[in-house]
Amino acid sequence: xxxxxxxxxxxxxxxxxxxxxxxxxxxxxxxxxxxxxxxxxxxxxxxxxxxxxxxxxxxxxxxxxxxxxxxxxxxxxxxxxxxxxxxxxxxxxxxxxxxxxxxxxxxxxxxxxxxxxxxxxxxxxxxxxxxxxxxxxxxxxxxxxxxxxxxxxxxxxxxxxxxxx
Numbered sequence: 001x002x003x004x005x006x007x008x009x010x011x012x013x014x015x016x017x018x019x020x021x022x023x024x025x026x027x028x029x030x031x032x033x034x035x036x037x038x039x040x041x042x043x044x045x046x047x048x049x050x051x052x053x054x055x056x057x058x059x060x061x062x063x064x065x066x067x068x069x070x071x072x073x074x075x076x077x078x079x080x081x082x083x084x085x086x087x088x089x090x091x092x093x094x095x096x097x098x099x100x101x102x103x104x105x106x107x108x109x110x111x112x113x114x115x116x117x118x119x120x121x122x123x124x125x126x127x128x129x130x131x132x133x134x135x136x137x138x139x140x141x142x143x144x145x146x147x148x149x150x151x152x153x154x155x156x157x158x159x160x161x162x163x164x165x
Contacts, residue, residue: 021114021116021117023047023061023065023114023117024065024117026047027045027063035047036048036146036150038058038087038153038157039083039086039087039154039157041079041082042079043062043063043064043075043076043079043080044060044076044079044080044083045060045063046058046059046083046157047059048146048153050146051113052123053101054123054124054125054126055124055149056091056094056097056123056124056149056153057121057122057124058091058121058153059121059122060084060119061117061119061120062076062079062080062118064076065116065117066116066117066118067106067107067115067116067117067118068106068118069104069106071118084102084120086157086160087122087157088122089156090153090157090160091122091124091156093156093159093160094152094153094155095124095152097125097126098125098126098127099126100122100123100124100125101122101123102121102122103121104118104119104121105121106118
């Protein structure tokens with residue numbers, strides 16, 4: 001069994017939470033790059049994770065502020081999966097990962113850092129991406145800044161959206 005360790009996230013999970021919803025605030029603003037909003041669909045959007053497990057870790061988020069997937073209507077669920085596929089294609093193009101972890105943490109006991117607004121995590125993985133740095137040095141190595149990753153993925157998403165000539 002392989003493990004994806006990210007002990008640094010515990011600090012984020014235990015930190016006092018600000019009022020409001022970071023997802024709702026991000027999409028209510030028109031400053032997508034600053035808020036790391038990569039793509040806006042009709043019912044859902046893509047946003048980079050500010051506390052990533054790995055470089056390129058993004059989330060697929062419905063605009064509807066509800067705590068669980070079963071609270072979403074069928075068109076929203078459909079768009080979530082279509083955006084999930086779009087994000088996989090963009091990550092493959094931009095970053096060439098060897099695989100992905102995809103999931104949702106529903107509820108505090110399941111590790112949800114944001115319990116009230118359901119979202120799907122997409123974590124790109126590379127063979128050998130777990131190493132001694134997080135365990136021995138309490139350091140994670142993320143080779144790009146958020147905005148470098150944002151620009152790279154945004155370009156891949158926009159390339160996908162261009163009509164074929």
